[in-house]
Amino acid sequence: MQKITTFLWFDNQAEQAMNHYISIFRNSKVLSVTRWPEGHAQQGQVLVASFVLDGVTFQALNGGPQYKFTEAISLSIDCETQQEVDHFWTRLTEGGGEPGPCGWLKDKFGVSWQVVPEQLPRLLQDPDRAKAGRVMDAMMKMGKIEINKLEAAAKG
CATH class of the missing domain: 3.10.180.10 (2,3-Dihydroxybiphenyl 1,2-Dioxygenase, domain 1)
Incomplete structure (x- = not known):
């Protein structure tokens, strides 16, 4: 079990990013996808997804536009x-x-x-x-x- 997992905050591209990364790295797969429940404004869209890239586990969240990636990491x-x-x-x-x-x-x-x-x-x-x-x-x-x-x- 991996103790520390990189968590990536996206506006609304978590599923697209996960699928793109999985297509690039060997030994990669989707572990789970949790979608917004029925009745929510984002119903059916990905809330959080877990995936593996070449043996390393990541999580991706569609958290909205308030945070952006920078070169700081x-x-x-x-x-x-x-x-x-x-x-x-x-x-x-x-x-x-x-x-x-x-x-x-x-x-x-x-x-x-x-x-x-x-x-x-x-x-x-x-x-x-x-x-x-x-x-x-x-x-x-x-x-x-x-x-x-x-x-x-x-x-x-």
């Missing part, structure tokens, strides 16, 4: 290959998402994501601080992270 995706980076970057920015700097993006729902190849933290933590500095400089010039450019910067 983001979801980070660890990637092993450039192919994975490209997949997540493309799928999460499609349909109105916004690419950002240094591997960050916002999806079409306003949720911030970091798409991070495993090479980035490893190279940034290299004991050779000059090497790590070159990698940092290269990363700061990127939107989507490109592994080959990180490795070239590391080599000098």
Whole structure:
């Protein structure tokens, strides 16, 4: 059982977001959907939904427009290959998402994501601080992270 679950507050796109995310991540599924009861103004619409993305449980609430997502919190995706980076970057920015700097993006729902190849933290933590500095400089010039450019910067 997962002790801590990320809870995402949407205006009215919880079901759409959940289905979009499930289509992107492997090993994903809907756990439950609770809809507004009969007689309520939002009757039949999703109130709260629980779902799993690649083994991690999330909840989504249609709570109304009073709160918006900001970059103050983001979801980070660890990637092993450039192919994975490209997949997540493309799928999460499609349909109105916004690419950002240094591997960050916002999806079409306003949720911030970091798409991070495993090479980035490893190279940034290299004991050779000059090497790590070159990698940092290269990363700061990127939107989507490109592994080959990180490795070239590391080599000098």
